[in-house]
Amino acid sequence: MSHELLRQPKWRVIDQSHFGPLFDAKQSFAIDDALCTAVGAGQSDAVVRTWVHENTVVLGAADTKLPYIDEAISFLRQEGYRVVVRNSGGLAVVLDSGVLNISLIFPETKNTIAIEQGYEAMYALIAAMLAPYGVRIEAGEVVGSYCPGSYDLSIGGKKFAGISQRRVRGGVAVQVYLCVTGSGAKRGELIRRFYEIGRQGKATAFAYPDVVPAVMASLSELTGRALSVDELLVALWRTLQSLGGALHSSTLDGEEWSWYEQYWARIVERNEKALSGALPAGE
Template identity: 60%
Template sequence: MSNSQILYQPEWRIIDQSSLGPQFHALQSFAMDDTLCTTVGNGTSPATMRSWVHHDTIVLGIQDTKLPYLQEGIQFLKEQGRNVIVRNSGGLAVVLDEGVLNVSLILRETEKGIDINLGYDAMWDLIQDILKDYNVTIEAKEIVGSYCPGSYDLSIGNKKFAGISQRRIRGGIAVQIYLCATGSGSERAALIRDFYSISLKGEQTKFVFPSIVPETMASLSELLGETITVSDLMLRLLQALQRMTDKLTPSQLMPDEVPIYEHNLHRVVERNNKVLL
């Protein structure tokens, strides 16, 4: 199965939560994706694209919770007006705000299997497709000096504007990306640099945390030389998916998904409180 085949689905269910505003909490997002992984995985939901935006939020990875002076780092972020949460998957700290669009493609693990790289490549293909009229080369490789570096950082001219991750649960796969649309990539990176500086205080740790160089990160608006907003990206995304399916279905959670969501939210909140308190 090729990465582009994954994107061609008989139906794409669309759950757009990109304009819910500041009250929409990032923990709700993790519960949403886990719920959709379950129902897409067991075949009760078609392939789903979920989009969302969270305001003034720093999402830490499990690894970040091992920082020696974590509470001081969290206090610093809160003083900068940020909510701080820990996600239930790998990776490291990332910045979410109203200029960052997050997208999950939730797919069913087929008999043939979707290997990890296939999921990453499909998302990379999709982003190249939605930005193809800009005539820029979008590379997927680790950008050293960025926050949450990984082999599928998306960059233009060696400046990272997006990071991709994956989560797999019960036969469902969520391929997730954050896309920095507007704002300053280097200011976001500087905030995470300062967080690590305060949380580490120069101590040696078993796990090596990234040395962040703010100039390695930028938003799409900065890289493309014109404002490309979250809603511009949303429109491009929907147009791209429309070319890849016979049926685009706007949706919310179905009644049978609500109890699964409530159970997942309870679990995510409990785990988060345990780690942060």
């Protein structure tokens, strides 16, 4: 299975999967916005960026409206997790050293990229990456998962990945998180408790998910193989090359750093406002 968006003549590769615990998830969201701006301005080839963040729960804007959000965030912090509010839609997800994130960033200057096209491209990429493992991947909402969506990726009814999109200044970022190693149910239980503490039985206007940890799993659990983030990275590079794209390694460059600083300041301000009542002084 292939997709026209994946057949890029050149891919600019930015691998940030081994930056370690000091790499803040807010940086990732600012980086993707800067790269969207660069791609949209015609100053960059299409980008594939890989990134890993340790022990972080990324919240959506709706999560910050939970009736007892302060207590829920305190719980996450006590469990050893940073808390970040993303600059796009969606709900709470868990990131840790066993979760590989991939961003595909395309220009939308010549042809409009429909939302479904972006989702289908990422679905096709992940399916191609995992084809050698003999698994059948399905796309569709997995009821009981955290951050449920119409493009949840699952094997045998258990979700291992979720896809989101963000559009900035002529660039489209399609992002996926892949639970590669570890316990999907353990991650699910963390978010189940987050919502339990955040709601405490109180009725809410927004329908938060009733998380069932058993419907979440990692690829290692689903394939019965001791996979690693590095093995999935190799599968990613091989898959893109097999589609005819030339890969060249890169980092942020030139004006991209200025754009990054602007987007970084915005998301820091957004987080300070959203979490001002939930975080202790100095955080």
